[in-house]
Amino acid sequence: MLHLLEKIRRIFRPSPSCQEVNRFLAEYIEGVLPAETQARFKMHLDQCAKCKPYFEQYLMTLELVKEDEEVNPPEELLEHTIEFLRAHLNLKNGEDRNDA
DSSP, rough: OHHHEEHHHHHHHHOOHHHHHHHTTTHHHHHHHHHHHHHHHHHHHOOTTTHHHHHHHHHHHHHHHHSSSSSOOHHHHHHHHHHHHHHHHHHHHHHOOOGG
16 A cells, blocks of 8 residues: 555656756756656656756757867856856845945
């Protein structure tokens, strides 16, 4: 009876959220997630209109990096990324971006 209940729980267990998929994307690609979790991630990626293109872009980015061992991003991209991270960290810490 317990075995049957566990099977039923697995069937009705919710798909991972977009946030969970994003958080564990590297582990999913590397195949280190448990088989059941890997299958649930695949199902989510196959069905989610937001995660599927993000995942495909992520894979393409990895392939480009592998092809070109030395990646030199444009200076503007570095500056934009640093500014974004600073603003995000300031807002996350409860500070106003203009107070800095």
